[in-house]
Amino acid sequence: MNEQRFWELVSLKLSREASKEELTELETLLFQHPEMALQVDVIAGIWNEKTPTPDLSYSFEKHLQKLEKLSGTDSSNESYEIPPSIRKKQPLQRYLLLAAASIAIFFLFRIFFFSNSEKIPPNRVTALNTITVPRGSKKTIELPDGTKVWLNADSRLEYNELFECDLREVTLEGEAFFDVWKDSCRPFVIHTSAIDITVLGTSFNVRAYNNENETETSLVTGKVEIVVKNNPEKKIILRPNEKLVIMNNAYADSLKNTQKADDLLIVKTMRKDPVYNAVPETMWIDNKLAFDGEKLEEVCKKLERWYNVAILIKDESLKEEVYTAIFEGETLLNVLTALKISARIDFEIQENIINIFRNPNDNN
Amino acid sequence: MRKQSCHIKSLLERISDGDPDAYKQLYYLLFNSLYKFALSIIQSRQQAEEIVSDVFVKLWMVRQSLTGIKNPSVYLYTSVRNRALDYLRKDRSHTIVHLSPQDWEDSLIELKDPSDYCISSDLMKKINAAINQLPPQSKVIFRLVKEDGLSYKQVAKIMEISPLTVRNQLSIAVRKIGEILPGYIYEKSTVGKEKA
Numbered sequence: 001m002n003e004q005r006f007w008e009l010v011s012l013k014l015s016r017e018a019s020k021e022e023l024t025e026l027e028t029l030l031f032q033h034p035e036m037a038l039q040v041d042v043i044a045g046i047w048n049e050k051t052p053t054p055d056l057s058y059s060f061e062k063h064l065q066k067l068e069k070l071s072g073t074d075s076s077n078e079s080y081e082i083p084p085s086i087r088k089k090q091p092l093q094r095y096l097l098l099a100a101a102s103i104a105i106f107f108l109f110r111i112f113f114f115s116n117s118e119k120i121p122p123n124r125v126t127a128l129n130t131i132t133v134p135r136g137s138k139k140t141i142e143l144p145d146g147t148k149v150w151l152n153a154d155s156r157l158e159y160n161e162l163f164e165c166d167l168r169e170v171t172l173e174g175e176a177f178f179d180v181w182k183d184s185c186r187p188f189v190i191h192t193s194a195i196d197i198t199v200l201g202t203s204f205n206v207r208a209y210n211n212e213n214e215t216e217t218s219l220v221t222g223k224v225e226i227v228v229k230n231n232p233e234k235k236i237i238l239r240p241n242e243k244l245v246i247m248n249n250a251y252a253d254s255l256k257n258t259q260k261a262d263d264l265l266i267v268k269t270m271r272k273d274p275v276y277n278a279v280p281e282t283m284w285i286d287n288k289l290a291f292d293g294e295k296l297e298e299v300c301k302k303l304e305r306w307y308n309v310a311i312l313i314k315d316e317s318l319k320e321e322v323y324t325a326i327f328e329g330e331t332l333l334n335v336l337t338a339l340k341i342s343a344r345i346d347f348e349i350q351e352n353i354i355n356i357f358r359n360p361n362d363n364n
Numbered sequence: 365m366r367k368q369s370c371h372i373k374s375l376l377e378r379i380s381d382g383d384p385d386a387y388k389q390l391y392y393l394l395f396n397s398l399y400k401f402a403l404s405i406i407q408s409r410q411q412a413e414e415i416v417s418d419v420f421v422k423l424w425m426v427r428q429s430l431t432g433i434k435n436p437s438v439y440l441y442t443s444v445r446n447r448a449l450d451y452l453r454k455d456r457s458h459t460i461v462h463l464s465p466q467d468w469e470d471s472l473i474e475l476k477d478p479s480d481y482c483i484s485s486d487l488m489k490k491i492n493a494a495i496n497q498l499p500p501q502s503k504v505i506f507r508l509v510k511e512d513g514l515s516y517k518q519v520a521k522i523m524e525i526s527p528l529t530v531r532n533q534l535s536i537a538v539r540k541i542g543e544i545l546p547g548y549i550y551e552k553s554t555v556g557k558e559k560a
Contacts, residue, residue, distance in 0.1 A: 007535055008539075043541055053392075056392050056396070067424060071425070
């Protein structure tokens with residue numbers, strides 16, 4: 001074992017600076033060297049124990065006296081008021097005021113143009129932060145509370161300027177993997193068009209593309225609570241390795257008359273791929289394109305986002321074909337060729353549009 | 365503890381409205397961390413306390429502009445650092461009562477009772493010694509990340525070094541502690557096996 005790398009990974013984990021890959025790497029190393037686990041536990045124990053703060057009442061009292069002397073007031077010590085004459089002597093303050101004013105104007109401007117007025121609590125100047133990931137790319141971000149988010153292609157994440165202090169609330173459109181920083185006082189809420197997910201500290205994947213029929217929540221660790229928007233009575237609690245699949249609104253409406261409401265909502269157990277030792281639902285984070293028994297129609301939607309192309313399925317009957325595959329670092333051409341070999345399709349590339357049609361040699 | 369930076373932000377927001385209670389809370393929350401940081405530069409308890417107090421005085425004076433500060437932790441630590449460095453440069457005439465190196469370095473990190481971590485006091489001594497033998501910069505980084513819960517980026521900004529240096533120094537520090545532990549745990553598990 002590379003000891004240097006091992007301790008580097010441990011230090012990254014303790015400092016909460018480790019990426020998902022690094023955490024997995026550490027887990028693997030610990031699995032191979034169980035004798036190290038106890039050491040890591042002891043270090044973690046020492047690490048998480050903070051030095052107690054001494055009594056500061058005397059120090060603060062002394063500080064207040066100094067503040068009063070410097071600010072030139074002899075009034076009650078509760079107000080610490082500084083007379084304007086002294087304030088004027090602070091050029092830095094004037095500069096900062098100007099800066100603060102321009103920032104405020106900037107935020108006001110942003111609210112005016114970008115935010116949804118319903119979301120702004122009265123009397124508070126807030127703004128929405130929006131992170132957009134175009135097709136053909138991915139992004140990793142860290143939210144102000146320390147939560148890490150991996151955003152897949154063609155996705156959008158919004159969070160409020162007040163996020164870190166009051167409510168940890170985000171709105172997601174698309175697919176994201178969340179590693180939520182544990183804070184039992186402030187739950188983390190994810191809004192999607194079909195569901196609201198409430199969590200404390202955990203890691204999980206959410207797939208909520210508006211152009212897909214289903215919204216998926218796949219839990220890796222911890223616990224999450226999900227409320228379905230068109231059925232708020234129904235609360236679902238997921239356990240690790242479970243995923244919730246629900247039909248999206250429009251699709252659900254079209255099925256309402258033909259199916260029971262319960263069929264619109266399924267909890268499944270996720271299946272780890274033995275080779276990659278991961279569930280297909282989260283493989284995209286490690287840059288693996290995975291299809292887990294998915295219909296060609298869904299496969300094509302994934303390809304469109306992954307490679308930023310448009311795909312047309314020319315033959316309706318092909319849409320129901322089912323594929324299971326994992327690709328890592330392959331070109332679009334290689335992926336399509338693999339799909340072609342395994343089934344009865346053929347394809348044709350015209351600049352940014354790919355036409356998929358029935359293989360002429362297929363006799364069925 | 366990075367959620368703390370959120371707490372700090374909301375306190376600063378209240379301070380900018382002139383809330384003395386929030387000011388007191390912030391003092392209690394950060395004094396010790398900033399004091400220890402100042403101590404790592406100035407090596408005089410009295411001056412370190414003075415410097416932190418000065419930074420808090422300034423904070424109150426410019427309170428109306430506080431909400432414009434993007435990264436309050438970095439702002440406060442940097443203020444302490446600049447003031448401490450200024451002090452070293454300008455005020456050489458002052459008689460500074462220096463602590464002996466061992467004295468001030470010891471006070472940077474204080475580990476508690478060994479029984480809290482289920483290890484012997486002998487091992488605890490070794491761990492403390494390992495931390496104290498770290499180079500000064502490495503020790504400060506260790507403290508800022510471990511005790512104050514700052515991120516690598518924040519530490520890098522405060523100390524004007526690259527985040528990679530922070531990462532490397534911390535990795536070395538953790539390894540030093542880790543390497544003290546192995547024999548102890550391994551022996552224990554083999555004893556168990558023999559009995560069975």
